[in-house]
Amino acid sequence: MSSVPELKSATQIAAELNGDAADTPDTSEDPKAGKEYTFSFSHTDPRGKLWAGKFTNRILTVKQRRIVKITKAQLAGNVPMHALDADIWEMNEMVAHLSISLNRNAKDFPKWALDLEDLYDEQIIVKLYAEVDSHESTFRRRDTLADAGQGVEQDNAG
Numbered sequence: 001m002s003s004v005p006e007l008k009s010a011t012q013i014a015a016e017l018n019g020d021a022a023d024t025p026d027t028s029e030d031p032k033a034g035k036e037y038t039f040s041f042s043h044t045d046p047r048g049k050l051w052a053g054k055f056t057n058r059i060l061t062v063k064q065r066r067i068v069k070i071t072k073a074q075l076a077g078n079v080p081m082h083a084l085d086a087d088i089w090e091m092n093e094m095v096a097h098l099s100i101s102l103n104r105n106a107k108d109f110p111k112w113a114l115d116l117e118d119l120y121d122e123q124i125i126v127k128l129y130a131e132v133d134s135h136e137s138t139f140r141r142r143d144t145l146a147d148a149g150q151g152v153e154q155d156n157a158g
Helices: 010-017 062-075 086-101 122-140 142-146
Strands: 036-044 050-058
Touching: 036 122, 050 122, 062 086, 086 122
Parallel strands: none
Antiparallel strands: 036 050
């Protein structure tokens, strides 16, 4: 008796054609696939202090992304990008983005994260931003559909 093969999505087929089907995560059940994503954070700085807490990231709207860019320019003192060190520009991007995308009104938001510029260890910001970027990549499916060569339809639901 022969069995009927399981139907595959266009994404799975494209991934198989590109030879990376095993590496393509199933985001249908992934908490990062939603517009909000809550994650636990933990970082021990070089002095041995533990920085921990729960954060809720939200996918930014067009308006919020504009606010991030304005905030980044303000953090740079309105100095043009080409006049700043690349590390400063990158750090300003991360601080501006996190200050808008992380929900400060969430119940468990850690007090130490209220002003990221007051921290002494930049790695805290870098690690937080990496988790936020991972959420946004999964939500926008950049890490799966872009690699598979597929166009991504816009989520016009907001």
